[in-house]
Amino acid sequence: MEREARDGGRLTPPEMLGDSxxxxxxxxxxxxxxxxxxxxxxxxxxxxxxxxxxxxxxxxxxxxxxxxxxxxxxxxxxxxxxxxxxxxxxxxxxxxxxxxxxxxxxxxxxxxxxxxxxxxxxxxxxxxxxxxxxxxxxxxxxxxxxxxxxxxxxxxxxxxxxxxxxxxxxxxxxxxxxxxxxxxPPLRERGDDALLLAAAFLRRAAADCGSPPPALDPELAAHLMRYPWPGNVRELSNACAYAVKVAGARDVVALEHWPEVLLLPGTPAERGLHAETRALEQRRLREALDLSHGNKSQAARSLGLSRQGLLKKLRRHGLGVPEAAAPTLDGPAAAQ
Missing domain, CATH: 3.40.50.300 (P-loop containing nucleotide triphosphate hydrolases)
Structure with missing residues (x-):
């Protein structure tokens, strides 16, 4: 999913990709x-x-x-x-x-x-x-x-x-x-961008090795979606390079190829609970938006949230927030 930037047709670096x-x-x-x-x-x-x-x-x-x-x-x-x-x-x-x-x-x-x-x-x-x-x-x-x-x-x-x-x-x-x-935004607030970026980084690492781009194992994909990414996009890029160039992944990249230090801490039960909680919250957000026909103030009230609290959760899950441009770009008088 490589795209052209507005700089004379040069390809956008994978690190700049994202659909959230x-x-x-x-x-x-x-x-x-x-x-x-x-x-x-x-x-x-x-x-x-x-x-x-x-x-x-x-x-x-x-x-x-x-x-x-x-x-x-x-x-x-x-x-x-x-x-x-x-x-x-x-x-x-x-x-x-x-x-x-x-x-x-x-x-x-x-x-x-x-x-x-x-x-x-x-x-x-x-x-x-x-x-x-x-x-x-x-x-x-x-x-x-x-x-x-x-x-x-x-x-x-x-x-x-x-x-x-x-x-x-x-x-x-x-x-x-x-x-x-x-x-x-941190990577953990960009939803499916983690998978989009991982595919681009794996494609780049495979090209360096003269190999076709590997697929992402579903279990690893689920792990990427729940991992908190303290090192953000750079951490994901390094992990993908490790999986291909050090762990030797070729056709499919699985958990066994992933750096151990980036595996989510806690027991398997705790990891599953984290993923289930995230999925439930995302589903409730979508349902509230559907029932309110996209009216965010009404959706926030139905969920017992402030409007700002709802917008924050929508951004964290990578859901559409058309009016979110202002918090991203603001003047010097606004609070950090």
């Missing part, structure tokens, strides 16, 4: 956000695809012909931050044997992706705030200021709002980065 209502909301928002040119804060658990979404945003934006540069905010010690961000001139310090542009220069007229911005040190936060406010910076060892035109997309699995409250993250930088928020 929650993921369709993300994809619908993506083009609008990309065209806006505004700073974007991408929120999501580890492994939900934040960097892939940032790359797609760049590809769909008017800046697509310029550079895309990614940086992990927790990876650079404070002693190297200025050189890393803004570059340095030859002889600026011991070991500076040549002129070197920084990340902002490399991303000039393009996109700079700041991954794990929640891990940024106070010094990094201060330096980022200044360059974003002024739109200019100088290389270490130079006097000349250089004008910089960079769109910043940042991402985190942490709550920056809580960081601001605790005093660990600057309020002024938070609002600089947070013109638009894009939330990525």
């Amino acid at each position: 209502a929650a993921w369709r909301d993300v994809l619908r928002s993506l083009a609008r956000v990309a065209e806006s040119g505004l700073p974007v804060l991408v929120l999501g658990e580890t492994g939900t695809g934040k960097e892939l979404v940032a790359r797609a945003m760049h590809t769909l934006s008017p800046r697509r012909l310029a550079g895309y540069v990614a940086h992990n905010c927790g990876a650079t010690p404070d002693s190297l931050i200025e050189s890393e961000l803004f570059g340095h001139s030859r002889g600026a310090f011991t070991g500076a044997v040549a002129d070197r542009p920084g990340l902002f220069e490399a991303a000039h007229q393009g996109t700079l992706f700041l991954d794990e911005i929640g891990d940024a040190s106070p010094l990094l936060q201060m330096k980022l705030l200044r360059v974003l406010q002024e739109g200019e910076a100088r290389r270490v060892g130079e006097i000349k200021l250089r004008r910089l035109d960079v769109r910043v997309v940042s991402a985190t699995h942490r709550s920056l709002a809580e960081g601001v409250e605790r005093g660990g993250f600057r309020t002024d930088l938070y609002y600089r980065l947070n013109a638009v928020r894009l939330r990525l």
Whole structure:
């Protein structure tokens, strides 16, 4: 089920595939956000695809012909931050044997992706705030200021709002980065997307081995649907690669090929109860929607839920929620 993206006909990476209502909301928002040119804060658990979404945003934006540069905010010690961000001139310090542009220069007229911005040190936060406010910076060892035109997309699995409250993250930088928020749903809230993605990952792993794509054993498919996926899409991708390349699955991928650490904890009876509970909840949700002819407020009342509670459950089960785009894409004033 490989599809073409809106970037000159290139195939969409398997990690970006999905048919659930929650993921369709993300994809619908993506083009609008990309065209806006505004700073974007991408929120999501580890492994939900934040960097892939940032790359797609760049590809769909008017800046697509310029550079895309990614940086992990927790990876650079404070002693190297200025050189890393803004570059340095030859002889600026011991070991500076040549002129070197920084990340902002490399991303000039393009996109700079700041991954794990929640891990940024106070010094990094201060330096980022200044360059974003002024739109200019100088290389270490130079006097000349250089004008910089960079769109910043940042991402985190942490709550920056809580960081601001605790005093660990600057309020002024938070609002600089947070013109638009894009939330990525965890895999456990994307319903059948787990099976769609697994098929794509297995097809890719088999192609690497020169084999035809294997089928998914029904028992394993049921396991994928009830597993909580703490590592999200990345965890599923790694597990599929393991099943084919290490465990040697060929025609059919079964539980015996799956990494043991990803088997759902608990006894078989507990696993069965979990699956039955999920199936019952999904059936009750569908029945309530059918009886209310799609009126979600009425369906929520019949189930003894608030409307927001119903929408949350619908998204978790991957059921259609047409009006869910607003919670996925919202402005800086909304609560995280």
